Amino acid sequence: MKLGSILILATTLVIGSLLSFTGQAASAYLTSAATSSMSIAGQSSKQGNRQLKVKSRDHAIQLVRRQYPGKVLKAQSSQVNGHQGYRVKMLSSQGVVFYVSVDAQTGSVRRN
CATH class of the missing domain: 1.20.5 (Single alpha-helices involved in coiled-coils or other helix-helix interfaces)
Structure with a gap:
């Protein structure tokens, strides 16, 4: 001790x-x-x-559906205008497949 x-x-x-x-x-x-x-x-x-204005894939889909009617076929993260973003594949009611880009930084939604 x-x-x-x-x-x-x-x-x-x-x-x-x-x-x-x-x-x-x-x-x-x-x-x-x-x-x-x-x-x-x-x-x-x-x-x-x-900070990103679009923080999730689901939020990007929600923004696309507000501007473009149709069915969402696929949505994935992608580079949009050099920023983080999303590319959403849509099917119109007339059967036309098109893509919509969502810029996560600015929140802009644009059909390709």
């Missing part, structure tokens, strides 16, 4: 003395880490400004 207490005390003293020598380095590290996390937070808030 006494040996365990002595080891704990000795370890505590060694760590305390190391911290006093490296205090300035630790302070610089903590300052650097805080600055980095602030920078990352700033980047994520900038990316938050570019």
Whole structure:
């Protein structure tokens, strides 16, 4: 029991003395880490400004159905005008197959 207490005390003293020598380095590290996390937070808030107006496949289908009558045959994620988006394959009431693109960033719906 006494040996365990002595080891704990000795370890505590060694760590305390190391911290006093490296205090300035630790302070610089903590300052650097805080600055980095602030920078990352700033980047994520900038990316938050570019939120998507169409956030799901189901939302894209809903927008397409509002503008174009017919049956949805297929809907999949796709690149639209260089942005994330959706491509929806439709069947008109006259039996014509056509495609509609939905830009997820702007929310624009356009028949191809």
